[in-house]
Amino acid sequence: MNDTTRATARELISKTRARITPARVDILAALLGAQRPLSHLDIQELLAPGLDRVTVYRVLDWLTAENLAHKLSGDDRVWRFSAAKAPHHHAHFHCQQCGRFYCLEDVKTDLPVALPKSFIADSVEITVKGICADCKSA
Amino acid sequence: MNDTTRATARELISKTRARITPARVDILAALLGAQRPLSHLDIQELLAPGLDRVTVYRVLDWLTAENLAHKLSGDDRVWRFSAAKAPHHHAHFHCQQCGRFYCLEDVKTDLPVALPKSFIADSVEITVKGICADCKSA
DNA sequence: CAGAGCAATGCAATAAGGTTGCGTGACAAT
DNA sequence: ATTGTCACGCAACCTTATTGCATTGCTCTG
Incomplete structure (x- = not known):
């Protein structure tokens, strides 16, 4: 999760005209930097502790609603999220x-x-x- | 859930050399007769009440392990099961x-x-x- | 620059779906 | 008939995710 990634995240979020919060930047940057879709738990472990579980869920939902992330379901009842760099096909x-x-x-x-x-x-x-x-x- | 379906179910179960129990026959027959994959809840509603939740789960797991049924995951965190009539492709x-x-x-x-x-x-x-x-x- | 308004967060409680432990009952083989 | 094993039912529990509500903190207007 380097600075370039964080800058990209910040820019993507700013395009939505919503607030650019640390939680959103951190989580989107984590997704952008990941080679694979991440679960909620992956993200919690990746990010410094102190970020509430619920906030992570809400940010992920928000990212999905804004089409900045894609939500996918595995067969272990866990959501995975990946950054929507390109159309996700x-x-x-x-x-x-x-x-x-x-x-x-x-x-x-x-x-x-x-x-x-x-x-x-x-x-x-x-x-x-x-x-x-x-x-x-x- | 007619008698022919139940007979087929009974026959399939007998091939496994395990016990042919009413729960197994009922549930497999339900799957065989269904046009679509059924959730655990679908099955409970289809079958006469009095069959325990846990038993349904266990029978479904057993059927899956015996390759008589296939388990598939939707994005609503609910398992769906379908009878494995033919290879499930x-x-x-x-x-x-x-x-x-x-x-x-x-x-x-x-x-x-x-x-x-x-x-x-x-x-x-x-x-x-x-x-x-x-x-x-x- | 103060204050109103609203968006975002944290905490606690709750929901939904599924699983485990354990005692009891039923079946099969001897 | 006896014994061992398999299946069932009940209760408790676990995991993952969601909701309610109070609080914080940004933003924008006047």
């Missing part, structure tokens, strides 16, 4: 052992899907489940 | 309004995915999110 990998998520930038989710009549698609989520390299070698 | 639709899941039999999940080195894929889950026909017309 790629798949994810979920390691069943360590629980970490990885972005599969190469696998696009904008594939054409044949839906039943009158169904409206909003977004497509693709999750590959398996074992990641770290866990395999361990 | 199709996508699902999740209505963001009513929360129901639908099977998209036509959309296959056995697409080739390019994984990073040393990653091992186990299964692929594709979920389309949007509004279903029922909710749209309402």
Whole structure:
């Protein structure tokens, strides 16, 4: 979480015309700097303690509402968030052992899907489940 | 939940060499007869009351372990289960309004995915999110 | 520059969904 | 019939996330 990242975060937040608070900058910077989607717990551990659980949840929700972050659901009942740098059209990998998520930038989710009549698609989520390299070698 | 479905359920369970109990038969039959993945709550409502919450959870876990059912995660923190009639290689639709899941039999999940080195894929889950026909017309 | 107004935070309590421990009852094999 | 194991029910508990409410602190107007 270097200064450049924090500056980028601050700039992105300023575009929303909402308040630029330390919590928002810290959390968005954490997401921007991460190589993978982070859970609420990941973020709490990454950031200095002293930031309330609820605040983290609220900031994450706010970021999602402002389209600065994307919320995705794993099969462990935990939300993961990733910074919405570009339109978020790629798949994810979920390691069943360590629980970490990885972005599969190469696998696009904008594939054409044949839906039943009158169904409206909003977004497509693709999750590959398996074992990641770290866990395999361990 | 007709008798044929129950007979099929009983037969599938007998193949596991485990005990054929009413709870197992009822729940598997419910899954077999359903057009869509069912949540734990769906099942409880479908079945006559008197069956314990925990028993339902345990039977569902057991069915999953025996590969008679598949567990899938929505973004509402609720497990959904579907009978594993055939290998379960199709996508699902999740209505963001009513929360129901639908099977998209036509959309296959056995697409080739390019994984990073040393990653091992186990299964692929594709979920389309949007509004279903029922909710749209309402 | 003071003060009003509102957005953001922290703390505590609560909700929802799922899981664990343990005693009891039922079935199967001997 | 006896014994061992498997399944069930009940109660308690855990985790993750959300809500209510009081307080803080920024911002903007006058």
